[in-house]
Amino acid sequence: MSTHLGMPTVRPMPAHAPDEPLRWGQPFPAAAHDTLRDTQLRANLRTATRTIRDKRLAVTAELPDWEDLRDAGAGIKASAMAALPELLEQLEVSVQARGGQVHWARDAAEANRIVTGIVQATGAREVVKVKSMVTQEIGLNEHLAAAGIQATETDLAELIVQLAGDMPSHILVPAIHRNREQIREIFDARMGDAPDGLTSDPAALAAAARAHLRARFLRAEVAVSGANFAIAQTGTIGVVESEGNGRMCLTLPRTLITVMGIEKVLPRFEDLEVFLQLLPRSSTGERMNPYTSTWTGVTPGDGPQEFHLVLLDNGRTRALADEIGRTALHCIRCSACLNVCPVYERTGGHAYGSVYPGPIGAILTPQLLGVGETGVLDPHDPAASLPFASSLCGACYDACPVKIDIPTALVHLRDRVQHPPGRRARPTVWSVALGFVALSMRSRRTFRWAGRIVTVLSWVLPRRVRRLPFPGSLWTASRDLPPLPRQTFRDWWSAR
C-alpha cells in the first residue's frame, strides 16, 4: 500500500482545452520550445519509443516478404484513391444491402450533427467509444456533451487522456506522455471507483480500468467506433485492437455508429491479407494484435441490430487534389513514423498542436485544413509551421508500411506554404536572404566575388563571431556561426 499525502493534483496537458482538435496552441517552434523543457516527458518518450522501435524491427525482420507487402500496401492504397468515387458508392450499396444505414458528412460539424441525431433517436444519454482518431479529429465527445450525452472512452490510453483532461499525444498510445505514477494519480483523483491503495503497477492499473468500465459496457445501448478499413466489395468493416474494449463496443450495444474517413475504403476482401500483416507488426510490434473484429451490416441475433456508417470528408478531398500530398491519405495510422522520428521523440505529440502529431501529422494536418489554398490557411497559421517540423532525415519513410514518402511531401508542402497558388508571397527574412544567395549564384563571376567579400570580412571582423545582429540573430540564436574562411575554396584551388 502506498501512502498519499493529500489529494494529488492532476494538471491537464496541454493546460487549456483547445477549441479545435486539428489546430491549437502556438506554431511548432514555440510549442516545441515549451514541451522540450519537460524533462519527465522526454524521459517517458525516450523509453517508450525505443521499446516499440526494437519490437517493430524484430517482427518485421521475421517476414521474408516484408518489402513485397509494403509494395502491395502502397499499390492497393494508390489504386483505391484513384477509384475512390466508385469504391465509396459500392461500399454504400454493400452496407445497405446488409441492413446498415450510410450517412455522408462534408465536415466535422455535419458528422457531429449526424451522430448526435442518431444517439438522440435511441433515447440514450450515454455512449461507449472505441479508440478512433477520426472522432478525436471532429471533437465528437465535446459535441455530444453539449447535447447532454456522456461519451466514455474505453481504450485504456484514451480513458487516461479523457480523465486527465489531456489531448492525445500519440496515434496509437495517446497517453504516451504519462508514466505509470502519473496514471495512478489520475485514476486515484478522477476515476470515482478507483480501488483504495491502487499501485502504479501496470497490471493493477489495467485491472482498475476493467472494473471501472465493465458496468458501462453492460448497460450501454449505443457505441461509437472508428474503422481501420472498410471493404467496398462486401461492406465489411474492421477494427483492430488489443484490449477487448473494441469487441465490447462492437458487440454489446443495440446500436453501433461507425465514423470513418472516406480514405479508409479498400476494394476487395482479400486486401485484408496485406493490411492485417502490415498494421500489427508496424504499430505495436506484434505478429498479430490480440483482437480484430469484422462485421458486415447487421447480423441477425448477433451484435448490434442497428448499424450506421458515417462517411466523412472534412478536408480529405482537399488533400486528394494535391498530387504529392494525397499520399498522406494512404496512412493506416500505425504510428511507426512517430516512433522513429527524432523530432517527435524529443518534442512529444503536443508540440504539433493537432490530434495527428509526428511526421504523418505534419503532412496531414495542414492539408486537412487547406494549406496553400488561397484564403483557406494563412502561411502564418500555426498548422502551416508543421511541414517545417522535420529534419528530413527520412526515417519515417523507411518505417512506413505503406511507403508514404513523407520527406518529399514535407518539402512539397513547405513550398505550398511559402508560395500559395495565385498569391504573391509576402517577403520574409528567409526569402530575402535566399534571394541574395540566388543572386550570388547567377554567374561564375558574381559567385567568386561574393565569396571574396566573405574573406574580406574575415579580416575586418573579430575571429569568432557567435551572434549576428538582427535579422541574422534569428539564425544564430540556436546555432554557432562557423569561423569565416580566410580564403575561398576557388582561390585555394587555383593557387595549388
Added chain:
Amino acid sequence: MNARAIVLAAVRNALDGSGVPTPEPSPRAYRIGGAVAARSADAVDLFVDRLEDYRATVVRTTSADLPAAVAAALRDVASVVVPAGLDPSWVHTARAAGVEVQVDDSTAPRTHAELDAVAAVLTSSRVAIAETGTIVLDGQPDQGRRVLTLLPDRHVCVVAASQVVGSVPEAVRLLAPHPDRPLTWISGPSATSDIELVRVEGVHGPRDLRVLVVRDA
C-alpha cells in the same frame, strides 16, 4: 445538393484536377503460403509456439483424449456457456465433469448479465494461423454469437490440427467466401501496452485463453 452528392463531386473534382494517371495494378509479390505447410506438424508446432508467446495456455491432445482435456480445462470453474451447435460429446464431457452447462441458442439467448456471471465458455473455431498464433471465429453454430466468447473470463477453444494454416493470406482466402459472417480474430488473451508500452495481459476480453489443439491420432 445533399451531402452525399457534394462529397462525391468533391472527390471526382480532386481526382480530375490532380493529373495523376490511374496507377498500375498493385504489385502482389508477397507470399501466399507460409513458411510452414498448412495442416502440417510444423504448422501446429509453430502455432503452439506463437500462442505461448502471447501467454495463452496450450494443451496438445488427440481426438481420443479430447474429452479428458476439455474436462481438465474446466475442472476449476462452476459454470460454462456453450453455443447451441457445439459437438454434443464435448457438452456431455463438461456436464460429466460436474460443471453447470448453459446452452446459448437463438430461441433463448442468454442476457449479457447472465453471460457476465458465467465463468467460462467452450467453443470450436474456424481456422488458425501458425505464423501469427491467431484463431479466427466466424460466428457459426459451433462458435456462437460474438458475445459468448467475450464476457466469460476463460475461453476454452478447440482447434483441430487440420484447421491450422501457415499464413495470414491462406486464412483470408479461406474466409473470403463468407465475408458477411462476423469474424473475431484472436491472438492470445486480451492485452494492453498503453502504460509505458509495457505489455499487460488481461483487460476487457477473456484474461485466460486455453487452446486445445487436437491431432487426429
